[in-house]
Amino acid sequence: MKFKIEFSGHENIRSNHQKTIEITKESHLTPQGDCIVGVNANHACADLPQDLKEKLKNPDSKITFSIDVGEHNFTIEGKGHPDLILTHDEDIVIRKSDFVCPRTLAVKCDKASDLLPREMVSMLQDPKTKGTFTITVD
Template structure:
């Protein structure tokens, strides 16, 4: 298990139908409708090497849980042999099979639009602290 801290932002919309993202960037425009948190502790490149190896196993299951304001929301996907996990700023989980340096998991059972609206409202507060918990099963 690995946890990454992040914070909310007034422009968190969480409406994207196929991805969820957190970023190390501090600013967020309204077009970034998959982003649920900014100011993250790390991007994909900051993950432990042992976890990266497990994520590159196509048979691995990956659970990503967003924790914020006493609430939690989890999505489950799988690893992929082609994961680079090299992006310094972003972490993206995807419902599709698309792989790029920002991709953490593919084939996920939910996206940004599945995050409960009560949690999204909490994440719209810049003082809200959140955590992305990553578990490779």
């Protein structure tokens, strides 16, 4: 099962957080939001289809996330968790830890925003840049 989320860049994207990656529906971003890689997303946790949410709650699910910006691709692998809430109206966060809150989409991910290629980060610092965040659950 695949689900795509479109998002935009923002001049304050830093992408240097060592534990999380976030995309948000919000349009405003301060430099403190150092895990955020995209704004103006067209979906948040609460908007995901119910069948996808069920698969994300399965701890045996293999979840792959792909961030595509121009010719660049960044892939992250993570795990589902039975305690996922998936109700946040604005944000999606994937985490290296196993912390769960309404914004958490996956846990035990193998990468965080600090590993996003710097060329991608530079492109995402332009508000005109568009990106795609793809969730694939096997």
